[in-house]
Amino acid sequence: MLYDFGAPVGGLIQMAYIVEDLNSAVDQWVKQLKLGPWFVLDSFTGADPVYRGGPSQADVAIGMAYSGSMLIELIQPKDEHPSVYREVRDQRGFGFHHFGLASHSFDEDLQAYQKRGFELAFLARVPTGGRVGYLDTHGQMPGFIELIEADAAMEAHFTGYRRAALGWDGTDPVRPFI
Numbered sequence: 001m002l003y004d005f006g007a008p009v010g011g012l013i014q015m016a017y018i019v020e021d022l023n024s025a026v027d028q029w030v031k032q033l034k035l036g037p038w039f040v041l042d043s044f045t046g047a048d049p050v051y052r053g054g055p056s057q058a059d060v061a062i063g064m065a066y067s068g069s070m071l072i073e074l075i076q077p078k079d080e081h082p083s084v085y086r087e088v089r090d091q092r093g094f095g096f097h098h099f100g101l102a103s104h105s106f107d108e109d110l111q112a113y114q115k116r117g118f119e120l121a122f123l124a125r126v127p128t129g130g131r132v133g134y135l136d137t138h139g140q141m142p143g144f145i146e147l148i149e150a151d152a153a154m155e156a157h158f159t160g161y162r163r164a165a166l167g168w169d170g171t172d173p174v175r176p177f178i
Helices: 022-033 084-092 106-115 152-165
Strands: 012-018 038-044 047-051 060-067 070-077 095-103 119-125 131-136 144-149 174-176
Touching: 012 084, 012 144, 022 038, 022 060, 022 070, 060 152, 070 084, 070 095, 070 152, 084 095, 084 119, 095 106, 106 119, 106 131, 106 144
Parallel strands: 012 070, 038 174, 095 144
Antiparallel strands: 012 095, 038 060, 047 119, 060 070, 119 131, 131 144
């Protein structure tokens, strides 16, 4: 079974990367890989964000675009507040950050990963109203696992992004996050 945006229900839907400058990174992905259009959110802290058990103030800029059925996310840390993004940047530099998995049973899936020894490092509500939870894999995987709460609003947003990418002719490479 597939989502309308082409990814398998309950499966891997996203690959995410930390970048130094979102605008430059988007420009490179457009020019070098012909990937777009990009949907950009200039500021994201999340609603009710919790980082490693305490309140979070970290702000990031985000860009999303589809390649086939895979959502590519670019994330630029915008401040020096502690975050899952700054952790990776400070430890390994810019590059791969996390795998995104869709979850229709967010709380149950979160608990299952925690029982495997993965620590909840970040939890927040996103603009679609759902939640995301970043799990620290402690080196068992090459990055975090992000559980993305799958609901109708999330599916509608991601489906809109993918439809925009299908047959994209290179016009309007940067668009507002919807």
